[in-house]
Amino acid sequence: xxxxxxxxxxxxxxxxxxxxxxxxxxxxxxxxxxxxxxxxxxxxxxxxxxxxxxxxxxxxxxxxxxxxxxxxxxxxxxxxxxxxxxxxxxxxxxxxxxxxxxxxxxxxxxxxxxxxxxxxxxxxxxxxxxxxxxxxxxxxxxxxxxxxxxxxxxxxxx
Amino acid sequence: xxxxxxxxxxxxxxxxxxxxxxxxxxxxxxxxxxxxxxxxxxxxxxxxxxxxxxxxxxxxxxxxxxxxxxxxxxxxxxxxxxxxxxxxxxxxxxxxxxxxxxxxxxxxxxxxxxxxxxxxxxxxxxxxxxxxxxxxxxxxxxxxxxxxxxxxxxxxxxxxxxxxxxxxxxxxxxxxxxxxxxxxxxxxxxxxxxxxxxxxxxxxxxxxxxxxxxxxxxxxxxxxxxxxxxxxxxxxxxxxxxxxxxxxxxxxxxxxxxxxxxxxxxxxxxxxxxxxxxxxxxxxxxxxxxxxxxxxxxxxxxxxxxxxxxxxxxxxxxxxxxxxxxxxxxxxxxxxxxxxxxxxxxxxxxxxxxxxxx
Numbered sequence: 148x149x150x151x152x153x154x155x156x157x158x159x160x161x162x163x164x165x166x167x168x169x170x171x172x173x174x175x176x177x178x179x180x181x182x183x184x185x186x187x188x189x190x191x192x193x194x195x196x197x198x199x200x201x202x203x204x205x206x207x208x209x210x211x212x213x214x215x216x217x218x219x220x221x222x223x224x225x226x227x228x229x230x231x232x233x234x235x236x237x238x239x240x241x242x243x244x245x246x247x248x249x250x251x252x253x254x255x256x257x258x259x260x261x262x263x264x265x266x267x268x269x270x271x272x273x274x275x276x277x278x279x280x281x282x283x284x285x286x287x288x289x290x291x292x293x294x295x296x297x298x299x300x301x302x303x304x305x
Numbered sequence: 306x307x308x309x310x311x312x313x314x315x316x317x318x319x320x321x322x323x324x325x326x327x328x329x330x331x332x333x334x335x336x337x338x339x340x341x342x343x344x345x346x347x348x349x350x351x352x353x354x355x356x357x358x359x360x361x362x363x364x365x366x367x368x369x370x371x372x373x374x375x376x377x378x379x380x381x382x383x384x385x386x387x388x389x390x391x392x393x394x395x396x397x398x399x400x401x402x403x404x405x406x407x408x409x410x411x412x413x414x415x416x417x418x419x420x421x422x423x424x425x426x427x428x429x430x431x432x433x434x435x436x437x438x439x440x441x442x443x444x445x446x447x448x449x450x451x452x453x454x455x456x457x458x459x460x461x462x463x464x465x466x467x468x469x470x471x472x473x474x475x476x477x478x479x480x481x482x483x484x485x486x487x488x489x490x491x492x493x494x495x496x497x498x499x500x501x502x503x504x505x506x507x508x509x510x511x512x513x514x515x516x517x518x519x520x521x522x523x524x525x526x527x528x529x530x531x532x533x534x535x536x537x538x539x540x541x542x543x544x545x546x547x548x549x550x551x552x553x554x555x556x557x558x559x560x561x562x563x564x565x566x567x568x569x570x571x572x573x574x575x576x577x578x579x580x581x582x583x584x585x586x587x588x589x590x591x592x593x594x595x596x597x598x599x600x601x602x603x604x605x606x607x608x609x610x611x612x613x614x615x616x617x618x619x620x621x622x623x624x625x626x627x628x629x630x631x632x633x634x635x636x637x638x639x640x641x642x643x644x645x646x647x648x649x650x651x652x653x654x655x656x657x658x659x660x661x662x663x
Contacts, residue, residue, distance in 0.1 A: 167626060168622075171621065171625040174362065174365055175621070178365070185367070
């Protein structure tokens, strides 16, 4: 019957509103637990989530060696031209020419942190870092060279 | 004992002794005006801070805590920021109406302050049609909003203003009918007499179930009338950027913002006056000694306590309920609130005639 349904609707609505109010009222009276990060205060102890993508970096080991072969897979994968690889040819001890990177130029200001370059890399040379404090005073500081000066490719990485 | 009415009397007598009667009245008007404006400023600062703190605690956050001790100066800093900002008028806007609209919104809020009794014998204008005056003036606020929306020459503003028009016009009805419940029981439209009739218990207790229903309907209707969530269709950030005040900036925006909070305060004060006894302390029937103890708490504290309780309720609603769609909003009013409040007024009338209240 229509009237019965109407009255049922009203009481159902009031009940559901009361449930919501009770939940938020509980939060209001129990405000010990805070779910937000108190960022500038807890800067030293701040732990970022592992899946957070802050910027592209190239890890180097203690001998200043990286894993990048200069195959330009990341450059091709990047949708907006963030990565530019400048290659050079090293001469191996056997007298062969071998392709290697001179510079891996990374434009942070163009990067959308889409992760496609990391997926594309066949030798896991680049990874996403969790840093996020990127503000600088000059735009040119956003253009980064990821391989450290004097670094060379790791043994056994082809 | 210290009280607002005593201070007012002392000032009144001193002015009448020092100047002639006309000049004294003029000075009193100026003093009342200055008091009203400073009350507005303080209320704006306090309510904005309270809103942000309540919101933060309900959402398990901290809220403003940087400016001043515990973030107390946050709203002050915001006001200074708004004061120094440029008050831009868009080129395509109707300049006169665009600049007039915020003042209309403020003026309505100021006019509504007149019949409110802030403490015992402390009222700007004790008129015999206080309730009628309040419901008449509060419907003028829609003109300020419509004017702002139309003059902005912006589709979002106009849409927000039109929604707000539909909303305020329809919710006015159930707000009026729910106030009428207490008017029927009291037999007077005078706000002061309504307060005095609650000397042996507030109407929400004396009128039991029908007045409680009226109180519920009133609080839903005034939430809609002041354009606050869950009925904030007039601004609806996620749909209309900022609704009717999209094009406003600087102090003109601040006036709209202030008017919203003042309106919240005023409707809560009226709700507290009508249903919770205004400045009347908590009295239970003929328990003389208990009533006497309650009288020791100043009447102004009772008034502000009840009003802030109502304001907290409305803030609680805002941060709990999701926004309604425009069709759901009008459904709620015309299919639920209005029939219920009409039935309720019948019930209250029968109750008043048969004397079924305490």
